[in-house]
Amino acid sequence: MLRTAALSLLLLLGGWAAASWLTYDFQAWTDEGARRLQVALHPVALSEPLLAQDSQGRSLALSALLGAPGHGPAPGSHAAAATIVDFFYTHCETLCLSLGSSMQQLQAALRADQQAGRDSGLRLLSISLDGARDDPAALQRYARQQRADAGFWQFVRLPQAEQQQRLLQQLGVVVVPDGRGDFEHNAALLVFDGAGRMRRVFDLAEQQLALDYARHLARQPRP
Structure with a gap:
């Protein structure tokens, strides 16, 4: 016994x-x-140079958009002290609608900060999951639909499928083609610091937490 x-x-x-x-x-x-x-315990830095294309057709390093040291800001923009990132595709009619709404509200908060003289350098970046179809013209149309202000919110794709796949894998973004030209994917707000490292991942319902945390990061000196 x-x-x-x-x-x-x-x-x-x-x-x-x-x-x-x-x-x-x-x-x-x-x-x-x-x-x-x-991610919270071990921030994720991009392990290789990745080339993005914005809604104006300009090619630039993704690290530059994320404000990583050693990379200048994208043309016409300022270096980001912190960045909130989401993944979307322009013809999505499900999760991306909620993501777009959240990003619109975040943009309104950033604009209000700027108007109150409290611009922290926090910026928004939407990365297409469908780099093959979301060309610059599609991104530009989508940005207009979202009433995006390029000073706060930018849209990009990774034209090279291999780089897009490596980015998704590195950041843990799950994307599954549904066989009808759409995708099943997880929806979240990814917060990057001024060194270009992913520091936190938040649910859409935690939008305010994501904003508060990104504001906190934007106030910190870069490592």
Whole structure:
């Protein structure tokens, strides 16, 4: 009986240890939760140069848009002290509608900050999931539909499919073609610091938290 009890205790301890390891000491119970905790503990920097194209057809380094040291800002813009990023595609009629609405509200908050003399240098960046179809003309139309102010909010695609896929994998953005020309994808607000590192991932429902955290990052000196 003692042997059975000891074996049961060992199994219980083993299960507890495994659960603790898999959930980061019980802080995350889903793959997405684990991903977000991992990002918070270990900020993600872009591991290679990636070439983006904006709505004006200009080619520029994605790191420049994210304000990484050693890269100048995009033409006509200022270096970002922090950036809130989302992933979308222009013909999406589901999650992207909610993402667009959130980004519009964030833009309104940034404009209000600027008008009140509190411009922190925080900027917004929307990256297309469909670089093959979302050419500069499509991005420009979409920006107009969203009433985007280029001083606060920019739209880009990665024309090279291989670079787009590597970026999505590196940032943990899940994109699954549905076979009808659309995509299933996770919707979130990714916050990057002025060094171009992803520091946090927030749900759409946590829009205010994302904004507050990005404002906090924008006030910090660059590493």
